[in-house]
Amino acid sequence: MVSSSGPDSARRVTIHDVARSAGVSRQTVSRALNGKDEIERSTKQRVLDAARELGYRPSRFARGLVRQDTTTIGLVIPDLRNPFFTEVAASALECARARGWHVVVYDTADRPAEELGTLQVIGSQVDGVVGYFSCAEDELDRYTRGMPLVLIGREHRMARFSSIRIDGQEGVREAVAHLVAKGHTMIGMLDHDNRAEPSLRREWFTAAALGHGIDPGRVAGAEQSADGGGAGLRALLAAHPEITAVFTFNDIVAVGALREARRLGRSVPADLAVIGFDGLQLGALMEPPLSSVALDTHRLGSLAVEQVGRLLTGADPLPPEDLEVRAVLRPAGSS
């Protein structure tokens, strides 16, 4: 039975309380708890009992303060439920774990407005940040105040930052060439919808299409989800009924388009060829399996963690040419 002394204030139980309760000094408590040798069995037991009795738990801050060894990195992603980010996150976790680092994950729920709030909050919780951001660089700068930051899938200008480039130019070219080889000339695209500027992927698509003398203007926006892909495909086909093939911003959207095509009675790939982007494992489960301009998500996550680690420790950062992930076409049943 623990007799609570005084009014039961919710004060934190400190090492001091345990020491007093066990009738020893704080250092002895520390020794007992950390399994040091220089302590008598009986004393140790007494301390351990007292600690348990009082429900004592060492403060991670106090501990971290004195032995400054733990590294924690923040991972910021727009939507953990999107399998692409899941894969990146899983790789990042894996890579961090191998180094004994901790990862705090923040999901901005696809709301760019959340990014800055997250950064602010993250600031005092992690040693470095890795992730996807859509806000302006000077804002990132203001909210990270000197903390290493590695951007994924986005260029950076400020020297303080680092970024992992996604180079899909060649992969998208392959995709379009592949479609052309199959006889397609009316190729549409389902792009991003929530940004003012057209996506890089769209630029790649445009360049590739023009290279084959194909009109790159058959584009519709789609929300980043399977349902969004379905709706997008309907809109695209309504505007451009002549389309026989479609390239999408990513696999999730492609999967939705695939399903929608089926609902519209168009068989894939006979009536409509579909090629996604990302190369998610999910694509292989579809019927037909999804063709995709595939990214090595594992490499993406690892590179980001590796780089933030180097920035953190002051080691030589990886040179820009190594900080790049190339996408390659992985053709499958859908095209």
Place this chain on the structure above:
Amino acid sequence: MVSSSGPDSARRVTIHDVARSAGVSRQTVSRALNGKDEIERSTKQRVLDAARELGYRPSRFARGLVRQDTTTIGLVIPDLRNPFFTEVAASALECARARGWHVVVYDTADRPAEELGTLQVIGSQVDGVVGYFSCAEDELDRYTRGMPLVLIGREHRMARFSSIRIDGQEGVREAVAHLVAKGHTMIGMLDHDNRAEPSLRREWFTAAALGHGIDPGRVAGAEQSADGGGAGLRALLAAHPEITAVFTFNDIVAVGALREARRLGRSVPADLAVIGFDGLQLGALMEPPLSSVALDTHRLGSLAVEQVGRLLTGADPLPPEDLEVRAVLRPAGSS
């Protein structure tokens, strides 16, 4: 140009260094950095410049030590790439964010051996833990030393722990009844494969099958992945070719079974009905859409976070009867 004083030791830049560099006291630096009012503009700017120059970043430990407000919870899951855990994790993140808490995610890579190591490491990094564990309770106890721990999908005996129960009994009964109503009498199951003891889900299946006078013995094990589901289905059909319907341990396995059935030339649901467990969003993308005994993963994640929060703050914990998530049958095209 920053002239590094002395040999360039990688010592940490502290508030003291900034203070000296700016010619003010530490407190003034603190004020400037934390945007307090009681400071002259010019002083503030000078301090900020010095801080930037030196690449100063406040220690999160020192800061946390003095203003003890941040709460961090650890989320331990076997495999972030498994969409079920992704959904749980996403919900937990969401719920934690709403409370201003941070979540450190640990992926044990499906290796039970990693659990204890993770717990040990986690111990000094978080205030409470939520997650999936397969190791024995006394081990959990030993490695968490007084830290609140909420187990998901697993019973607990020790009073220190709390757990979120998954009750699928009724849902599985519905599933079997549904299959029986469709005329199936030869119903198999693809169970877990990596545990000695049969799963709870299998027990539910057995009870439900017996309730309809159906032989519950047509069971094969499957690895927790789509490929595992495929292989499992082959094994199951080889041993019991008479089977016309199959219930699986979870949706991932079901998805693999679905794909394998197609490859074997069995059409679903005509030749083989398939019902999964979990109710993943993924199931809706399949062709045909997957029937599933669905769990409210969102509730699962939220409950766990809510409960660990109560344990943490000393608020009244939720009573056991509220800590339960019931599964219900969500029939779709595959059955």
Place this chain on the structure above:
DNA sequence: TTGAAAGCGGTACCAA
């Protein structure tokens, strides 16, 4: 508006 001093809760290094 600024600075001095006192902790926050631990651990490490000594001396006892």
Place this chain on the structure above:
DNA sequence: TTGGTACCGCTTTCAA
């Protein structure tokens, strides 16, 4: 084997 003391880096009184 133990305890005293000096920090770890920062914020919060309280005086100046």
